[in-house]
Amino acid sequence: MRDGVVLANPVASQIRLHAEYGGVVPELATREHLRNLPLLLQQALLEARVGVAELDGIAATAGPGLPNALLTGLKAAQGLAYALDRPCYGAHHHEGHLYSPWLAGDPLRLRPEEFEPHVCLIVSGGHTLLVQVRGEFDYQVLGSTIDDAAGECFDKTAKLMGLPYPGGPQLDRLAEGGRPDACKFPRPLLNDPGYDFSFSGLKTSVRYFLRDHPGMLEDLQARRDLAASVQAAIIEVLVTKALRAARATGVRCLTAAGGVACNRALRQALAAACAKRRMALRLAQPELCTDNAAMVGVLAWRMHVGGRQTLGLDEEPRPSWPLGE
Ligand code: KG4
Numbered sequence: 001m002r003d004g005v006v007l008a009n010p011v012a013s014q015i016r017l018h019a020e021y022g023g024v025v026p027e028l029a030t031r032e033h034l035r036n037l038p039l040l041l042q043q044a045l046l047e048a049r050v051g052v053a054e055l056d057g058i059a060a061t062a063g064p065g066l067p068n069a070l071l072t073g074l075k076a077a078q079g080l081a082y083a084l085d086r087p088c089y090g091a092h093h094h095e096g097h098l099y100s101p102w103l104a105g106d107p108l109r110l111r112p113e114e115f116e117p118h119v120c121l122i123v124s125g126g127h128t129l130l131v132q133v134r135g136e137f138d139y140q141v142l143g144s145t146i147d148d149a150a151g152e153c154f155d156k157t158a159k160l161m162g163l164p165y166p167g168g169p170q171l172d173r174l175a176e177g178g179r180p181d182a183c184k185f186p187r188p189l190l191n192d193p194g195y196d197f198s199f200s201g202l203k204t205s206v207r208y209f210l211r212d213h214p215g216m217l218e219d220l221q222a223r224r225d226l227a228a229s230v231q232a233a234i235i236e237v238l239v240t241k242a243l244r245a246a247r248a249t250g251v252r253c254l255t256a257a258g259g260v261a262c263n264r265a266l267r268q269a270l271a272a273a274c275a276k277r278r279m280a281l282r283l284a285q286p287e288l289c290t291d292n293a294a295m296v297g298v299l300a301w302r303m304h305v306g307g308r309q310t311l312g313l314d315e316e317p318r319p320s321w322p323l324g325e
Pocket residue numbers: 123124125126127150151152154155166167168169172258259260261262263264289290291
């Protein structure tokens with residue numbers, strides 16, 4: 001990252017490793033991070049054509065997340081920062097996601113002057129959040145999930161349907177030829193005036209539906225209909241609440257990030273809803289929706305420019321770290 005331009009953004013995906021177990025295995029994730037990190041750092045510097053001595057600052061995600069996975073990145077960053085005598089920044093994972101819709105172009109660049117007050121929908125495997133962004137470093141979480149995250153709901157229902165992990169992208173593809181109104185599923189908390197979400201009941205409804213309709217999974221069209229119907233239920237809740245939040249806060253711009261924001265039907269539904277209300281929409285590019293280094297890099301750059309607090313050598317990761325604290 002140099003002056004808002006992303007010089008390299010390598011990703012070491014662990015999806016294939018964890019797919020074998022049907023979900024993330026924390027111990028394996030930590031070991032994989034330990035193995036990949038030095039190589040990834042080397043690759044990033046080579047791609048960016050930058051030597052370590054040229055770095056102005058170092059950053060890593062400090063939280064929230066799996067404690068040992070966070071520890072791996074944070075301790076490496078602190079060590080590097082100490083050795084080079086540079087400032088070290090501890091990034092908030094969700095704050096990074098907030099920046100990803102604002103990265104655009106080739107090469108990817110952040111133009112902070114384009115930043116305007118907005119509401120961001122962060123939807124991933126671990127979190128579902130609606131955040132009001134008044135300006136840089138000025139956030140308020142309007143609502144979040146009280147149980148399962150949206151991505152978790154995609155993954156768990158996909159698993160019930162016999163699809164491999166991670167189920168979100170699989171369900172997205174399967175839903176393509178399905179009828180979204182074929183099966184009736186609940187829209188949890190849709191009419192609740194707040195901005196919280198709840199997705200665990202929806203997953204249970206799918207389980208009962210499959211119990212009551214044995215043989216459903218044998219027919220391809222029936223599987224497509226089921227996938228499209230589950231997806232429609234999740235999307236309706238996300239889109240309705242996001243637009244309601246945007247309207248209530250008076251912003252003219254909605255953004256979306258996190259793995260689930262790759263979902264094509266969600267992207268289309270958000271685009272249609274925003275167009276209807278003449279609201280600007282900024283969707284993170286699909287490869288920047290899922291976790292990536294660029295979003296942490298731009299956040300770190302803004303922290304560096306904005307003179308934000310640096311991280312001491314004795315600081316530990318923050319596995320549970322509410323946004324805005
Ligand atoms: O942001 P992310 O890469 O990692 C977390 O921080 O969790 O999000 C991963 C989640 C998984 O639950 C995955 O199934 C979901 O994002 N996901 C999708 C799609 N692509 C990824 N869900 C629905 N449709 C997709 N196309």
